[in-house]
Amino acid sequence: MVGRAVPDAMWAAVLEGPGQRLQIERIRVPRPGPGEVLVKVAACGICHTDLHVIRGEVAFPTPAVIGHEVAGRVVEVGPGVDRVREGERVVASFIMPCGSCPACRRGRDDLCERFFRLNRLQGVLYDGATRLFREDGRPLAMYSMGGMAEYCVIPAHGVFALPESIPWRDAAIVGCAVFTGYGAVRRAADLRPGCQVAVVAAGGVGSVIVQLSRAFGAAAVIAVDVREDKLQAARRLGATATVNARQEDPVAAVRQMTHGAGVDVAFEVLGRAETFAQALSMVADGGRLVAVGIAPGDTAASVPITHVVRRGISIVGSYGARAGVDMPTILTLLAAGFIQPGAVVSEVVGLDAVPDAYERLAAGDITGRAVAVFES
Ligand SMILES: [Zn+2]
Numbered sequence: 201m202v203g204r205a206v207p208d209a210m211w212a213a214v215l216e217g218p219g220q221r222l223q224i225e226r227i228r229v230p231r232p233g234p235g236e237v238l239v240k241v242a243a244c245g246i247c248h249t250d251l252h253v254i255r256g257e258v259a260f261p262t263p264a265v266i267g268h269e270v271a272g273r274v275v276e277v278g279p280g281v282d283r284v285r286e287g288e289r290v291v292a293s294f295i296m297p298c299g300s301c302p303a304c305r306r307g308r309d310d311l312c313e314r315f316f317r318l319n320r321l322q323g324v325l326y327d328g329a330t331r332l333f334r335e336d337g338r339p340l341a342m343y344s345m346g347g348m349a350e351y352c353v354i355p356a357h358g359v360f361a362l363p364e365s366i367p368w369r370d371a372a373i374v375g376c377a378v379f380t381g382y383g384a385v386r387r388a389a390d391l392r393p394g395c396q397v398a399v400v401a402a403g404g405v406g407s408v409i410v411q412l413s414r415a416f417g418a419a420a421v422i423a424v425d426v427r428e429d430k431l432q433a434a435r436r437l438g439a440t441a442t443v444n445a446r447q448e449d450p451v452a453a454v455r456q457m458t459h460g461a462g463v464d465v466a467f468e469v470l471g472r473a474e475t476f477a478q479a480l481s482m483v484a485d486g487g488r489l490v491a492v493g494i495a496p497g498d499t500a501a502s503v504p505i506t507h508v509v510r511r512g513i514s515i516v517g518s519y520g521a522r523a524g525v526d527m528p529t530i531l532t533l534l535a536a537g538f539i540q541p542g543a544v545v546s547e548v549v550g551l552d553a554v555p556d557a558y559e560r561l562a563a564g565d566i567t568g569r570a571v572a573v574f575e576s
């Protein structure tokens with residue numbers, strides 16, 4: 201694999217403009233600059249956040265290549281990279297830290313200033329340029345690394361050696377769903393053994409939060425969703441109780457299960473005003489609402505001020521995790537079996553079926569997580 205020839209062109213999932221269907225298009229293979237690596241993508245997760253971009257609910261420049269949950273093999277390293285070697289299996293965090301801004305230097309690479317300003321707003325890497333071009337030379341924006349493609353360039357601070365025991369299929373959701381779930385449980389919730397939690401929305405990230413809450417010693421994990429198949433899956437992953445919010449009032453049900461007290465931590469994983477308010481109402485006095493779900497840009501939820509003040513409730517936002525310190529721990533937990541991403545992955549598709557998979561995700565027809573796998 202060292203010295204493996206890299207072709208000039210590749211297939212990629214291109215978003216021409218907001219609201220359009222993805223197109224599988226032939227584009228140029230990118231080249232890594234200083235401090236970057238070229239990865240041959242083996243698997244890439246099909247995530248709701250891409251869907252927000254596809255629908256135009258999150259502002260992002262187009263045309264663009266989406267895909268931000270990548271696992272694959274390093275095939276080329278740019279100058280100055282010593283973290284990984286050619287031929288190494290890696291997984292990438294969707295937050296690709298620059299490694300040198302003030303936030304990165306103080307260990308808060310989840311707030312990397314260059315990532316948010318240059319990649320999330322402009323679709324470029326940290327020299328202000330994209331690495332992706334159409335065959336005629338026109339540029340394509342990169343959502344994170346633009347990973348729904350055969351190859352992608354990733355800043356080296358965003359890649360982590362992947363243990364041989366973890367298959368590509370499972371590794372595909374580590375860089376976003378597992379990373380996000382870990383940040384919520386370990387960082388934002390600071391979960392303590394014996395506590396009680398509620399997880400509102402049991403999709404990909406919610407399923408990971410269920411597993412991690414148990415791994416961190418939660419005594420009760422109540423999964424809330426409107427779909428019975430998702431609730432059954434949550435039970436298999438360790439939820440101690442489930443609430444179908446279509447059949448009963450979820451706040452009353454969670455209160456009843458906790459003898460009126462409410463939960464120490466409620467995770468809101470959907471990003472809707474209604475579920476945000478519900479999750480807040482499930483929190484016990486002195487407890488914490490951890491907001492994980494991303495909403496369309498202008499969404500707001502109302503918060504009962506006196507309730508929050510009088511009852512000492514914390515509201516904490518959580519976006520991803522701290523790549524530099526958390527990804528190695530996450531990979532250790534995976535290798536030890538504390539997190540089983542394979543149990544969340546419900547469907548595997550090839551690149552040709554990716555546009556269709558996003559449409560089914562939009563329709564709510566994917567339980568758990570779909571991933572695209574290009575290499576077995
Ligand atoms: Zn994602």
Ligand SMILES: [Zn+2]
Pocket residue numbers: 297298299300301302303304309311312313314315
């Ligand atoms: Zn940074």
